[in-house]
Amino acid sequence: MKLILSVLFCISIVFANTQCSSHATKSALVSSIQKDSLVTIHENFNITIPQSFIINSGTGDDTHFFETRNKDESIVVSYEKGGGRPKIPMTAYINKPRLQFKTLKEFDDGKLVLAYEDTGASFRNVSGKVYISYTETESFFLLDVSTTTTQLENVLLLLKTITKINN
Amino acid sequence: MKTNFLLTLVLFLFFGIAKSQETVSCVAQPSQQHVTAWKNPNSVFNKRLQFVKNYSIENLKNVEKIQFQNNNFQLIQKSSNKSPQRGELLGVVRNIPIVAHILRRSNGTGGISEADIQASIDRANITYESLNMRFFIDQVKYIDSSTKYNTTYGLDEERAGLSVSSNNVARKLNIYFVQNSSTSWANFPSSNANEQHILMKNSHTRNASTLAHEIGHWFDLWHTHETVAGAELVNQSNCSSAGDLICDTAADPSLSGRVNSSCTYTGNVRDANNQFYTPDPRNVMSYAPKVCRTRFSNGQIFRIQSAYLGMESDRGYTFDGATNGVVKGFGSAFAIGDFNGDGYQDYAIGAKNSANNEGRVFIYKGRANGFPIYAQTLDQRGLGTNEQGDLFGASLAAGDFNGDGKDDLAIGLPGEAPGSDPKSGFVMTFKGTAGNLRPWQGIDQKGLGTNENGDLFGASLAVGDFNGDGKDDLAVGLPGEAPGRDPKSGFVMTFKGSSSSLRPWQGIDQKGLGTNESGDQFGAALTSGDFNGDGKDDLAVGLPGEAPGGDPKSGLVMTFKGSSSSLRPWQSIDQKGLGTNERGDLFGAALTSGDFNGDGKDDLAVGLPGEAPGRDPKSGFVMTFKGSSSALRPWQGIDQKGLGTNERGDLFGAALTTGDFNGDGKDDLAVGLPGEAPSSDPKSGIVMLFKGSSSSLRAWQGIDQKGLGANESGDLFGHALIAGDFNGDNKCDLIVGAPSEKPGNSPVTSGFSFLYKGGSSTITPQQGVKP
Numbered sequence: 001m002k003l004i005l006s007v008l009f010c011i012s013i014v015f016a017n018t019q020c021s022s023h024a025t026k027s028a029l030v031s032s033i034q035k036d037s038l039v040t041i042h043e044n045f046n047i048t049i050p051q052s053f054i055i056n057s058g059t060g061d062d063t064h065f066f067e068t069r070n071k072d073e074s075i076v077v078s079y080e081k082g083g084g085r086p087k088i089p090m091t092a093y094i095n096k097p098r099l100q101f102k103t104l105k106e107f108d109d110g111k112l113v114l115a116y117e118d119t120g121a122s123f124r125n126v127s128g129k130v131y132i133s134y135t136e137t138e139s140f141f142l143l144d145v146s147t148t149t150t151q152l153e154n155v156l157l158l159l160k161t162i163t164k165i166n167n
Numbered sequence: 168m169k170t171n172f173l174l175t176l177v178l179f180l181f182f183g184i185a186k187s188q189e190t191v192s193c194v195a196q197p198s199q200q201h202v203t204a205w206k207n208p209n210s211v212f213n214k215r216l217q218f219v220k221n222y223s224i225e226n227l228k229n230v231e232k233i234q235f236q237n238n239n240f241q242l243i244q245k246s247s248n249k250s251p252q253r254g255e256l257l258g259v260v261r262n263i264p265i266v267a268h269i270l271r272r273s274n275g276t277g278g279i280s281e282a283d284i285q286a287s288i289d290r291a292n293i294t295y296e297s298l299n300m301r302f303f304i305d306q307v308k309y310i311d312s313s314t315k316y317n318t319t320y321g322l323d324e325e326r327a328g329l330s331v332s333s334n335n336v337a338r339k340l341n342i343y344f345v346q347n348s349s350t351s352w353a354n355f356p357s358s359n360a361n362e363q364h365i366l367m368k369n370s371h372t373r374n375a376s377t378l379a380h381e382i383g384h385w386f387d388l389w390h391t392h393e394t395v396a397g398a399e400l401v402n403q404s405n406c407s408s409a410g411d412l413i414c415d416t417a418a419d420p421s422l423s424g425r426v427n428s429s430c431t432y433t434g435n436v437r438d439a440n441n442q443f444y445t446p447d448p449r450n451v452m453s454y455a456p457k458v459c460r461t462r463f464s465n466g467q468i469f470r471i472q473s474a475y476l477g478m479e480s481d482r483g484y485t486f487d488g489a490t491n492g493v494v495k496g497f498g499s500a501f502a503i504g505d506f507n508g509d510g511y512q513d514y515a516i517g518a519k520n521s522a523n524n525e526g527r528v529f530i531y532k533g534r535a536n537g538f539p540i541y542a543q544t545l546d547q548r549g550l551g552t553n554e555q556g557d558l559f560g561a562s563l564a565a566g567d568f569n570g571d572g573k574d575d576l577a578i579g580l581p582g583e584a585p586g587s588d589p590k591s592g593f594v595m596t597f598k599g600t601a602g603n604l605r606p607w608q609g610i611d612q613k614g615l616g617t618n619e620n621g622d623l624f625g626a627s628l629a630v631g632d633f634n635g636d637g638k639d640d641l642a643v644g645l646p647g648e649a650p651g652r653d654p655k656s657g658f659v660m661t662f663k664g665s666s667s668s669l670r671p672w673q674g675i676d677q678k679g680l681g682t683n684e685s686g687d688q689f690g691a692a693l694t695s696g697d698f699n700g701d702g703k704d705d706l707a708v709g710l711p712g713e714a715p716g717g718d719p720k721s722g723l724v725m726t727f728k729g730s731s732s733s734l735r736p737w738q739s740i741d742q743k744g745l746g747t748n749e750r751g752d753l754f755g756a757a758l759t760s761g762d763f764n765g766d767g768k769d770d771l772a773v774g775l776p777g778e779a780p781g782r783d784p785k786s787g788f789v790m791t792f793k794g795s796s797s798a799l800r801p802w803q804g805i806d807q808k809g810l811g812t813n814e815r816g817d818l819f820g821a822a823l824t825t826g827d828f829n830g831d832g833k834d835d836l837a838v839g840l841p842g843e844a845p846s847s848d849p850k851s852g853i854v855m856l857f858k859g860s861s862s863s864l865r866a867w868q869g870i871d872q873k874g875l876g877a878n879e880s881g882d883l884f885g886h887a888l889i890a891g892d893f894n895g896d897n898k899c900d901l902i903v904g905a906p907s908e909k910p911g912n913s914p915v916t917s918g919f920s921f922l923y924k925g926g927s928s929t930i931t932p933q934q935g936v937k938p
Binding site for chain 2: 056058059060061062063064065067069073078080081082092093119121122123124125127144146
């Protein structure tokens, strides 16, 4: 299963990078193809992280946290979760006129969605949240995303590796 | 490496998927509602914070409460009719009562120890000291259930298992200490009954700073790396709308794994503008290593103060006993002892006039490095009811009454009406434990006499092992008592220490040494010491209203020799040999004992605050008597010469204490002059020190409040004194009470105490001790 994911990821990235203008970024992702990590997030989901990415995760005083960055930090994906059911706003703090959505994939009970905006930041100008939308009013937060416009397609591919753990 | 990483993730991720966005305030991370409120500049949170920022951090330490009325905030001051103006705030200090809910197995085993909790609170108190917030264990409640003990807590389990809304004690900071939990957490300000507590994982409680961190959340601080509202930029251009919404905390990429053991940031990550982070690893609200986190930014301090002062509107209540706006007379009595048996001296400070003369006693615990810090406030709960005029804490004495190796504390309440009896006075004892002092025994005159109005039982206390059985005994003064059919001449009752309780032992009046006469005030002052060197403590009793022989009412001291069966009349001492008995000398108004000449026998010092030495006015005097196997013998008369001038009303000798302040092996004498006007300053009081030597007590050093405060009229600096080696350097340190001092810029005479560090050549100002 993991091998299949890696191959799929590899193919996806190759295609995705046709839009990339940064050779460095491309090579960073390509170099990760051979060894990627299947990481469990929020207990019930897996995500495949390229091996070259740096991962920082653990438990603080009162939260669990997970963060992964690629080497040039053009992609940062993370979450922090408190000791209960966090009520994380999905789109509340995204500038509405600039708000965009990408539906990444369908699960049997909902859609995997990225809501994001272009913040105008000089480096990682794309900022957003990844969540599962069950209905119009029900959703479950998964990840914060911070990236560049040029890396957005790669990030989408990364996020599409998210799978539910069926147990 | 990958295996370890995956294992880590699997270990820490065990919360179920929630399909809905609940309306609960998220623990440790602010809820959407909360974030929205803070991002709205017109929300009550922001308006209140802006109001609070009108005042300096230093002044905010003294604010008691804030109220929102008529669309405006107002400072609330209960202790004065004076209306506070901008920049002028009134003096109060905040003590925050904690109820510790400890989960244990059904058989009462397991769970965190009270000592561990106290140590954690002690650490948090250091962090919050700059905010004048001090936390103390008000109650300990055990939840004995193996099921609950073994549960791994998340919010759902907490709701189901801990029933916090029913278990919480109203108007306290309720903290649940659990064995198994993914993390600790705290609830942000909310009026929801389920969100008033903190949950601490036991292992976190033992670390250096998680409790302070969680308390920070409780007072509405967010993580410095918070991203709920967006990630803060290094240039802080979005600091008011992202991160922790506090602009003087540096942008923080989350410091876990990015700070080394020297508390230096080692990360090299960049923000969305490609700028490198320069976070503060010392900030309490970061995820830096626990030992690194010791401070708040000013912006965080303002926010904590705003949350504290706005509790009533945010949470619907204020802390019970949280403010010391009612504290008065702090520093009117002292006792020292090792209450928790840790080998470090602790001290108790009485504030008998607090809460309309109900009285309070404040406990400060000694520690390995540094001087004692606040630990506990005592009142009558557990042994009686706090009533106006009881004067709980008017006198204090410490001793190991039950012989368990930990000192216990006896507290006098000379205004108490025991049970249905008249206002005859009372004594309450608190047992020393490894944690806090605990209510032990209430003592009145039963077994030795009758509780009668105005007896003033408990007006004075002394501790000594009078019968030599290895357990300390307690002597209680009743200067208003009428013994038998005699007039109100005063009385002393003694209580024998035992493993279970203090037991009535002996009633003592003047018989054998004199006659019980109205107004003698036998028992107005007490001290113990082994004056004859027989290994058993003896008791000295002051009678400042006594007329010795045919002389006028100049005062007297009577001594009683300790023995295995009783205290026996030994000696009557007046001024003969050192001076003349004159009306109003008040000989015996204050007493202390110590081995001033280093001969192995205790000597006695007697205060005469009404004495006019030689041709000088009534400025006060001290007489010392040398201990010997047969009697206390006149040794030396001491006035202010060598250190100052004898002036009317100085009250030299109104308070006395003994300690080896210079570490030369001989006790020195400290004399309070609460009526003295130091130099050109007003009548604020001073203390004079006299160095012990084989031949005499020699004038050594005068101290006033300089270095720790200002000499202000009526402070009564020197009203009470005590000595103890609080920093373990084998030299006694001195605490001086100024029970009418107004701390800081407060108009409230709550009282203050001053700690001076002993030294071989001088004693030096160390710190102020606030209520």
